[in-house]
Amino acid sequence: MKNLKLALFSLAFSLLMFTSCTNNEPVGENLQQTEESQSISTALGELRAKFNDSGNVNQSDNPTGNIVLDFCFDFVYPLTLSYNNGATVTVESLDGLIDIMLASTNELYINGIAFPFDVEVFNGDNNSIDIETIENEEEFVELLTSCEFDDFEACECFEDYNPVCVEINDPNGGSFVVTYPNACYAECDGFTAEDFIEDCQDDYYAGGGFECFELNFPISVVTEDGNTITINSEEELGTALYGVYVFDFVYPFTVTLENETVVTINGPEDIEAILIDCYDDYDNGGGDDCIECLDEPEDPVCVQYTTPTGETVIEVYPNACFAECFGFTAEDFVDCEEDNNPANCSEQELAAYLAQCEWNAVTSLNSNNQVLNFVFNSDGTVNASSDGASVSGTWQLASNPVSNEVFMFFVLSEPFGDISSLDWTVVSCSEEFIQLESTNEYLFLERNCE
Known part of the structure; x- marks a missing residue:
């Protein structure tokens, strides 16, 4: 893993490095001519809402940690702006623009921009970040209209962490991976299941930090343009990478594991190994986090x-x-x-749910709350595994048109014979969770689309 992708550390967010002059004097003699623009005022107002008063990105409003995907576009710097008093300023980077936004008041604010200028926008047709030139105010208005700021509704996504990844092509001809906390957030950004890549492992991300380790600050990162930034907190790390597609750590640095062990990271292979362990703990655990709820x-x-x-x-x-x-x-x-009551789902709905992904399961038939794994195929076959044992069998659904009950049957060899010996009634049914009961026994299934 030569370069860790941006979405790997979508934690909180601080300032990217760039220099901007924010005094009221003209900057240099070769500045472009600016003109008054309502659009730049609107754009900066919308962008300012993405940051808190300290200049750090509001994580809840930025699920991917990427400005183009979370906001709508990113300016290509340098950018020439003008204040309402006629003073002109050159902005060299997003960091400088953040400084300007934080320093703006009702008496002194940006109300002009020099045309033409370039922006980076997302092209949904080919999942790429493209550069678009804005020639005049009319085209700037069209850009903001396409952003649909007025129609924006926050993603009402549940906080279940079941990450999905989308690969994006960057303007330099490379690519990076954006990790969303779950499919809901990705779909809210316009992606579909067809856009999700199969392997999220190398880009494991735990939104706001990692469950299995913490970075010990300060650390340093090198961005794709060769600049080195010293980072003092998770907030600063996230904001420093808000407009960056690829970065490298400066090694060595240390992390603290869940058990309080401090580990030195000497290179990409060390951080990758910890990420894989973190991913495996999550993936193999399946329903482990909820096992206590069985009691x-x-x-x-x-x-x-x-x-x-x-x-x-x-x-x-x-x-x-x-x-x-x-x-x-x-x-x-x-x-x-x-x-x-979702228990009233039909045979067809239940069959569609089951065939979508792998399912982790726990059952009262196992006294040790062992996690089982099922892969249901649309042809009626099923693969079951647990603790190294793996068998193939069949599954079948039936329903009672009078009571509207749906039943499920398994034909599996040992060590899953106890499950096969019972007729199961569907008690609750949804895309994420299915509950089966047979007399006093239960079988809980949780979807795992990793």
């Missing part, structure tokens, strides 16, 4: 959220512990009424 009494709760397409979804969980483990809070809970 809680069954007391179904329903949660409601809105998808990026505006669809209202209600899901049911065996108890509040499971719902909270999946990232929901009590504020998301709604009454579980008969007409919104």
